[in-house]
Amino acid sequence: MAFEEYGARALDHFLNPRNAGELPGASAVGTYTNPVCGDLVKLFIKVEEGRIVAARSKTFGCAAAIACSSALTELLVGRTIDEALHLRNEEVVRHLGGLPAHKEKCSLLAEQATRDALRALHL
Numbered sequence: 001m002a003f004e005e006y007g008a009r010a011l012d013h014f015l016n017p018r019n020a021g022e023l024p025g026a027s028a029v030g031t032y033t034n035p036v037c038g039d040l041v042k043l044f045i046k047v048e049e050g051r052i053v054a055a056r057s058k059t060f061g062c063a064a065a066i067a068c069s070s071a072l073t074e075l076l077v078g079r080t081i082d083e084a085l086h087l088r089n090e091e092v093v094r095h096l097g098g099l100p101a102h103k104e105k106c107s108l109l110a111e112q113a114t115r116d117a118l119r120a121l122h123l
């Protein structure tokens with residue numbers, strides 16, 4: 001990995017992932033595996049009164065995947081279910097201040113794991 005390809009914010013999320021790990025008492029768990037590279041995101045969310053109040057993730061993947069999962073946990077907290085459903089990978093990339101162009105596709109893990117977690121809520 002070429003560190004210089006990454007901006008300061010993305011690099012910080014990779015080196016110091018926010019909200020990493022499992023979430024005891026999670027309302028739902030979503031997973032997504034990139035079929036091309038095999039990288040995996042497991043997303044835990046806790047929902048109270050229709051709003052996400054906590055999110056954590058465990059990511060086995062590239063630097064971009066780890067940074068995106070970290071950003072995702074920040075972006076999800078405080079959102080309603082509907083707002084979370086509309087979260088797109090481009091927003092995750094923006095939250096990181098951008099990613100190297102050839103790594104932007106890695107942000108799809110965050111979007112897909114979110115959808116899987118929301119499906120698992122059994123609303």
Ligand code: FES
Nearest residue numbers: 037039062065106
């Ligand atoms: S290379 Fe697999 S998600 Fe980045």
